[in-house]
Amino acid sequence: MRIPKTLSHKEVEALKKTTKGPRQLCSVGGIEGLHLQITNSGAKSWIFKYTALGTGTNGIKQKRKEMGLGSFPLVKLKDAREYAKECRLLLLNGVDPIADRKAKLDTINQEEQKKQITFEYVTRLWLEKKSQEWKNPKDFPRWTRAFERNIFPTLGKMPISEITHTHITETLKPIWTEIHDTSTKLRSYISNIFDFAIASSLYNELNPTPSKKQIEVLLPSGKLTQKINHHPALPYNQLPNFIKNLKAEGSIPSLALEFAILTASRFGQIAKASWDQFDFKKNVWIIPAEIMKGSASKAKPHIIPLSKRAIDVLNKVKKLANNKLVFPNSQGNQISDKALKNVILNLHENLKKRNTDSKGYIDPVYNKVITQHGFRSTFLNWVTEKSNYPLHVGRMALAHEIEDKVEAAYRRGNLLEKRALLMEEWAQYMN
Known part of the structure; x- marks a missing residue:
């Protein structure tokens, strides 16, 4: 009998399904009978294959069985080998591992068992x-x-x-x-x-x-959910393509939109952004309290760490306009939200022209063209589902008020260092 190679954790991670059918069993070595099951979806789980003795019409007969040991990588290779080793020892003592597991579960006190099932x-x-x-x-x-x-x-x-x-x-x-x-x-x-x-x-x-x-x-x-409902957002997996097309524009409105996405900021903050709000020694944008959303008594200045790409955008704008406002219109006044809307609509229409099968930049939930404000939802969904940062860091980046008083008291800091790393990763993801 050929002895299977004893695979390492990295080798197990690299295993892929190469056969037809709903699943493939790959022997990983180390313990006889231990296999990695790979399904068509790419999901991996541990299977222990063994031969059990059973009583048939003609006396003792052998029966092939399979016992699940959990999914990979939740159950690591070394742990799977330990579980399989325990099963192999049970077999040497004439005990069926599946029957043993069932018997152990059956013997646990019902109330205790309930507590163990989290x-x-x-x-x-x-x-x-x-x-x-x-x-x-x-x-x-x-x-x-x-x-x-x-x-x-x-x-x-x-x-x-x-x-x-x-x-x-x-x-x-x-x-x-x-x-x-x-x-x-x-x-x-x-x-x-x-x-x-x-x-x-x-x-x-x-x-x-x-x-x-x-x-x-x-x-x-x-109010917040209602606003989300009224601000269609781009799924974050489509963002790199959107940014690629946005960069090709090169106008002040397109740079304003990119900067808004990079900083996950509101339109009003972009329109009122002035050069004296930026500290380029510390690479931060300090938005004054009077520009922040909320009542005058509750509003506070908000500090946004600037990624390398955000600074690049600011340098490009500086070459295009000599104004105290960062993103002025052609008359030197505050840019309008319509200017940013037009950038999005142009990119939306151009995408449909280039790809006749595409619906353009549409929010798949609300079936509407995306908006600038919707990119804040895109950012928070990316933080939650793609990044390794907890939700409260993303919420603080958006300057969302923490409603829970206990949590608000606990999180008195501004998490500036963490947010700086977060915004840099966000910029790298979209670019």
Whole structure:
């Protein structure tokens, strides 16, 4: 019998499906019977294959079995080998590993078992199952990350049996107006997870997830969500293409739009930007309190770290216009929002002309042409789903007020260093 090569973690990471059919089993060596299963979607999970003894009509017979050991890379190679080693020892003692696992679960006190079945545990089981259904292999890491950042910090360690309607609502509340599309999808997925738990006998009550209608009553749209609804946004994966076409324009309005995207700022801040607001020794833009959104008593100056590309844009503008305003119009006055809208509309129409199959730069949710303000939503979705930064850093970059008084007191700083790194990564992503 040929002994399979003992693969390293990097070699396992590099394995790809090369055969036809719904899955491929790749032996990874180290422990007999340990395989990596790769599905058509690219999802990977551990399988332990073994031969068990069973009693048939003619006495003892052998039966081939497969036992799941978890998904990769959530279960690392060294851990999978340890699990497989334990299974192999059980077989040497005449014990079927699957039967042993079931017996251990059956012997746990029912109440204790409920406490051990956390929401995170069930969610990861559901994600593993879902990964085999999703056509896009990026969906699995994307939604795993979304749960890890937004849901697990509050619900993850809770026994699923103890989670109520209120727990779910309160967990979604902080992100409902900030990343509305993502949080709406998370609500739907939480409902699916409880349905999965019920079907798997891991949860014995009615699904506690508030319905779409219920949560819209419990968490009303609010001003921010209404504004998001009125400001169609570009999906962040289309942003590099948009920026490439935007750079080709070279006008002051196009540079103003690019700078607005780079700094995730509002139009009013761009229109009123003056050179005395910039500190090029520290590479920051200090927006005065009177320009910031909010009542005069609550408004505070906002500091935005400037990425290398943002500074390049400012240098280009300086060569085009000699004015105290950074982005003046042709008469030397404040630029209008219509000027930025026209840049977007021109790029939108040009894209449709170049590619007859394209709808242009359209928000896929609202089916409308994107807007300058919508890029703030694009930025926050990118922070949440693509970057490694927590949501509160993205919210602070947007100068969003933290409604929770306890959290606001805890986060008194401006996180300038973290935000500087974040804005540089944002600039690199779009360019």
